[in-house]
Amino acid sequence: xxxxxxxxxxxLGGLAYGGERVLRARMxxxxxxxxxxxxxxxFKLLDKRTLIxxxxxxxxxxxxFFILWFSIVAIxxxxxxxxxxxxxxxxxxxxILAGYSVRSVYSHIGANRELLMLIAYEPILLLVAVGFxxxxxxxxxxxxxxxGGYLTxxxxxxxxxxxxxxxxxxxxxxxxxxxxQEIVGGVEIEYSGIFYEFLYMSRFLEYIFIYSFVFLFxxxxxxxxxxxxxxxxxxxxxxxxxxxxxxxxxxxxxxYSIAMMLCIVNIAGIL
Amino acid sequence: xxxxxxxxKKSPWVLHYNAGSCNGCDxxxxxxxxxxxxxxxxxxxxxxxxxxxDIFLVTGPVTYRSRERLVxxxxxxxxxxxxxxxxxxxxxxxxxxxxxxxxxxxxRYIPVDVYVPGCAASPQLIxxxxxxxxxxxxxxxxxxxxxxxxxxxxxxxxxxxxxxxxAKKVEQHEKN
Numbered sequence: 001x002x003x004x005x006x007x008x009x010x011x012l013g014g015l016a017y018g019g020e021r022v023l024r025a026r027m028x029x030x031x032x033x034x035x036x037x038x039x040x041x042x043f044k045l046l047d048k049r050t051l052i053x054x055x056x057x058x059x060x061x062x063x064x065f066f067i068l069w070f071s072i073v074a075i076x077x078x079x080x081x082x083x084x085x086x087x088x089x090x091x092x093x094x095x096i097l098a099g100y101s102v103r104s105v106y107s108h109i110g111a112n113r114e115l116l117m118l119i120a121y122e123p124i125l126l127l128v129a130v131g132f133x134x135x136x137x138x139x140x141x142x143x144x145x146x147x148g149g150y151l152t153x154x155x156x157x158x159x160x161x162x163x164x165x166x167x168x169x170x171x172x173x174x175x176x177x178x179x180x181q182e183i184v185g186g187v188e189i190e191y192s193g194i195f196y197e198f199l200y201m202s203r204f205l206e207y208i209f210i211y212s213f214v215f216l217f218x219x220x221x222x223x224x225x226x227x228x229x230x231x232x233x234x235x236x237x238x239x240x241x242x243x244x245x246x247x248x249x250x251x252x253x254x255x256y257s258i259a260m261m262l263c264i265v266n267i268a269g270i271l
Numbered sequence: 272x273x274x275x276x277x278x279x280k281k282s283p284w285v286l287h288y289n290a291g292s293c294n295g296c297d298x299x300x301x302x303x304x305x306x307x308x309x310x311x312x313x314x315x316x317x318x319x320x321x322x323x324x325d326i327f328l329v330t331g332p333v334t335y336r337s338r339e340r341l342v343x344x345x346x347x348x349x350x351x352x353x354x355x356x357x358x359x360x361x362x363x364x365x366x367x368x369x370x371x372x373x374x375x376x377x378x379r380y381i382p383v384d385v386y387v388p389g390c391a392a393s394p395q396l397i398x399x400x401x402x403x404x405x406x407x408x409x410x411x412x413x414x415x416x417x418x419x420x421x422x423x424x425x426x427x428x429x430x431x432x433x434x435x436x437x438a439k440k441v442e443q444h445e446k447n
Contacts, residue, residue: 025309028306030306030307030311031309032309032311032312033314037281037314040282040314043274043275043278044281044325047279048325048349048350048351049349049350049351049413050349051322051347180318180319181319184319184320185319188320188323189322192322193349196323
């Protein structure tokens with residue numbers, strides 16, 4: 001049964017992405033695209049002629065997608081949380097390498113920003129994992145899900161995690177990595193056709209990755225987890241519609257001054 | 272593949288280029304993409320990246336400085352692709368027709384599939400033109416289409432198309 005979920009993880013993420021586009025459209029009082037729009041986009045990209053800059057560049061996108069998928073496998077199988085975070089880091093570094101491997105200036109700026117985003121959210125994810133360890137006595141997801149009451153013992157860690165979600169799913173105010181009007185997609189810029197599709201699908205997997213961290217806060221009760229995920233999803237989209245993009249340096253300052261402090265205060269409280 | 276061709280119609284991604292327009296048509300295009308007219312309900316995304324686009328929306332009468340960019344952007348869009356000329360200037364030259372610094376419309380340089388009249392073209396007309404362009408897009412094959420001028424022969428390396436060599440040729444033309 002669990003393998004079915006793993007195999008359909010990109011489809012699940014695609015539905016989340018499609019639902020999000022509809023939700024954002026409704027928040028702006030417009031009709032918006034159909035729910036299955038991400039899949040239409042994927043099928044269309046399969047039908048396009050593909051332009052390749054050089055083959056390692058294309059290969060890195062494919063590798064990025066599959067390693068990301070493997071980290072989702074690790075989440076669904078209930079493996080070690082630290083292992084999952086570092087697998088995700090590895091996938092992200094492949095994408096950054098791809099960004100630096102072409103001559104496009106926008107791609108280089110995008111890769112720089114992607115690195116700075118990595119520096120911003122990675123410590124928070126690790127501190128959240130440490131918080132789970134202190135509460136449940138294990139880094140294993142299967143053991144973390146045996147206990148409950150994480151939300152009452154580490155609310156500040158949850159707030160910090162909620163602050164880094166927009167970075168990961170590339171939403172305002174922290175969408176510097178993609179920044180469509182400014183650097184035209186950053187590291188994605190030189191991809192087309194089927195290789196762009198791998199990056200497009202890895203965005204679906206990012207949704208599952210980051211929202212599964214939110215789900216962990218529900219602990220043993222999957223109802224609480226589901227409600228938390230839905231609530232965070234709504235809040236992130238509301239903030240996305242209501243705010244403008246901040247600069248990369250400001251993003252780092254905000255995350256390091258506020259989210260990091262929240263994490264440290266909460267962990268000090270637990271200790 | 273035949274199965275996937277049906278989905279071209281459902282997700283047209285748009286590239287918008289201003290070839291010396293007065294910004295009237297550009298504002299109307301942005302209005303069509305905005306919440307009131309909501310082009311996104313057809314699955315349209317304004318990508319701004321030629322390599323990921325299907326529909327090329329051009330405004331303006333093609334000034335001398337914008338010719339090379341127009342041709343280069345067009346040749347960077349992977350096939351199948353559709354060109355929509357938005358506004359009187361782009362279709363015929365409009366009020367600028369016959370002036371020394373413009374080229375009287377884009378169809379001297381690249382093949383155009385849909386023409387939109389109007390100065391400035393209204394958002395309703397632009398939506399109609401895009402929907403018309405979708406039919407053209409669905410019927411097209413993946414044959415290489417190339418511009419009429421500033422382009423020359425198709426460059427191949429082995430049995431693969433070399434866009435770099437073709438782009439270099441456009442650059443060479445620009446220098447002369």
